[in-house]
Amino acid sequence: MELNGPEGIRDALRLVGELLQAHGLQFRIVIIGGAAVNLLGYVTRATSDVDILAFAEPDRQGTLRLRPPDEPLPKALEEAAETVAADLGLDPEWLNAAPASQWRTGLPPKLESRVHWTDYGGLQVGLVDRYDLIFFKLYAAVDDSGPESVHSQDLLALSPSDDELEIAAAWVREQDPTPVIADTLTRVIRHVRISRA
Amino acid sequence: MSASAAPDLATEVREAAIRHLWRQWQAVGGAVSGPGQANAIVDPEVLILTSLWILDHERRLADVTGSWVRINSALLSIQRLGNLSRQFPEIAIERLGSLAAVGLAAKDIRWKSLRSKRASSDLGMRDNKVRAIEAPLRSWATLMLQLRRGMGVGAKADVLTYLLGINVTGLEWASVATIAEETGYTPAAVRRVADDLAAASFIRVPGTGEGGRSLQRMYSADPAAWVQLLRIGTHQPGWGYWRERFLFVIALLQWLESLRSRKVSAYARDVEARELLTRHIGAIRRDRVVDPMELSGAELNAEYLNRVAKALINWMGNRG
Numbered sequence: 001m002e003l004n005g006p007e008g009i010r011d012a013l014r015l016v017g018e019l020l021q022a023h024g025l026q027f028r029i030v031i032i033g034g035a036a037v038n039l040l041g042y043v044t045r046a047t048s049d050v051d052i053l054a055f056a057e058p059d060r061q062g063t064l065r066l067r068p069p070d071e072p073l074p075k076a077l078e079e080a081a082e083t084v085a086a087d088l089g090l091d092p093e094w095l096n097a098a099p100a101s102q103w104r105t106g107l108p109p110k111l112e113s114r115v116h117w118t119d120y121g122g123l124q125v126g127l128v129d130r131y132d133l134i135f136f137k138l139y140a141a142v143d144d145s146g147p148e149s150v151h152s153q154d155l156l157a158l159s160p161s162d163d164e165l166e167i168a169a170a171w172v173r174e175q176d177p178t179p180v181i182a183d184t185l186t187r188v189i190r191h192v193r194i195s196r197a
Numbered sequence: 198m199s200a201s202a203a204p205d206l207a208t209e210v211r212e213a214a215i216r217h218l219w220r221q222w223q224a225v226g227g228a229v230s231g232p233g234q235a236n237a238i239v240d241p242e243v244l245i246l247t248s249l250w251i252l253d254h255e256r257r258l259a260d261v262t263g264s265w266v267r268i269n270s271a272l273l274s275i276q277r278l279g280n281l282s283r284q285f286p287e288i289a290i291e292r293l294g295s296l297a298a299v300g301l302a303a304k305d306i307r308w309k310s311l312r313s314k315r316a317s318s319d320l321g322m323r324d325n326k327v328r329a330i331e332a333p334l335r336s337w338a339t340l341m342l343q344l345r346r347g348m349g350v351g352a353k354a355d356v357l358t359y360l361l362g363i364n365v366t367g368l369e370w371a372s373v374a375t376i377a378e379e380t381g382y383t384p385a386a387v388r389r390v391a392d393d394l395a396a397a398s399f400i401r402v403p404g405t406g407e408g409g410r411s412l413q414r415m416y417s418a419d420p421a422a423w424v425q426l427l428r429i430g431t432h433q434p435g436w437g438y439w440r441e442r443f444l445f446v447i448a449l450l451q452w453l454e455s456l457r458s459r460k461v462s463a464y465a466r467d468v469e470a471r472e473l474l475t476r477h478i479g480a481i482r483r484d485r486v487v488d489p490m491e492l493s494g495a496e497l498n499a500e501y502l503n504r505v506a507k508a509l510i511n512w513m514g515n516r517g
Contacts, residue, residue: 015464018461018462018464018465019464019465019468021460021461021462021465022459022460022461022462022465022466022469023459024459083468087468121460121462
């Protein structure tokens with residue numbers, strides 16, 4: 001079974017938070033992908049997983065600083081997610097750190113300062129901002145099947161301006177400078193502009 | 198079960214457990230008045246370890262435990278006490294170290310192996326007044342002690358006790374692994390003594406058509422053949438499975454107590470209750486503490502744990 005829109009995602013995260021809180025534990029995660037687009041209210045669609053981009057920890061001044069997520073996830077977090085998966089009929093790996101590799105090529109500039117936090121008991125969930133999601137969704141659409149992918153649809157739902165698309169495109173070219181990517185990038189951007197019009 | 202109901206259930210379970218410990222102590226020679234005697238076979242090592250764990254709620258158990266050990270130490274398996282203690286909470290292990298001093302004072306040097314630096318200074322025994330007599334060996338409840346007295350303390354007597362104890366309603370076979378788990382001896386030791394007992398015709402191994410298809414070696418014993426020899430009556434109340442049952446009671450009480458100091462949502466409470474029930478399922482499945490059909494279809498949650506706890510209290514009071 002998939003996570004059914006924003007409510008389904010919130011329920012699953014809340015249950016994980018409750019299990020962690022019962023053991024006096026707390027984790028702070030930052031998520032991207034379809035789950036984040038859902039939770040920010042730009043789409044209402046089912047998604048199979050919640051992608052963790054980062055863990056966060058407070059520095060000496062109490063400001064939350066992001067770092068790459070642990071892989072595999074910490075045992076307590078993994079067990080809580082597995083329990084919730086079994087109870088809600090979700091994929092056992094619905095909560096995963098698949099986007100961790102993004103840290104190797106870099107994140108959109110100043111992403112950390114734009115994260116929106118929500119408290120789910122033992123789990124604090126940070127959503128990357130719409131601005132940063134445009135970067136990730138453009139990259140995902142280009143990396144996937146181009147204009148036909150679900151990521152292109154999410155990108156359209158985020159209603160990026162021409163300026164935002166241009167900045168995001170420059171970032172995507174830095175992530176992967178190959179000619180194939182450049183060609184798909186052009187097609188996706190054209191698709192977004194046409195669809196938007 | 199709501200969070201607010203947890204303290205009441207904890208009190209109910211604890212009082213039932215203490216009541217049953219007193220019944221077991223009375224059965225094995227503790228100077229206890231009133232509560233009636235235990236039915237099922239008393240496991241003396243489990244009785245001692247559980248009594249040591251629950252001392253904070255019933256100080257008088259220290260007096261009876263200490264007094265009984267002074268008089269009946271020779272009937273205890275010190276090795277088994279040590280083995281089983283590892284399954285009990287740390288405080289029981291510490292107190293066992295203190296009890297070792299009592300055993301040593303009674304000139305039983307086997308206790309030396311359990312004397313520990315972690316031992317608390319004393320068990321809180323109030324005096325040296327005699328609160329136990331030599332264990333009376335005349336009932337199913339004291340079968341384990343009776344066979345130890347006759348055959349010597351060790352795996353042989355305990356394996357025979359277990360096999361006699363499981364044959365309540367018909368012929369039951371047990372594997373080496375099961376016997377080892379229930380008695381607390383190693384599989385190698387169990388296999389050795391079970392083969393000896395079978396060779397001497399004290400117990401049975403399957404003949405053709407009796408569990409012969411199993412790859413594991415199985416053993417059984419016939420209580421009817423032993424009751425006359427042992428003079429213990431024909432009504433066979435069973436092994437008791439006290440290790441599982443008291444470990445479940447301990448885990449349940451620890452969990453109920455922990456709900457006071459933790460913020461636990463209804464969902465987390467249900468998940469933890471399910472985990473507790475799953476871990477200790479043997480304690481409630483055996484002897485039909487809860488109807489097996491009901492158990493297989495039940496949603497394992499806090500509400501069901503509450504129901505199971507009450508069923509166990511009832512079982513201990515009536516059949517244990």
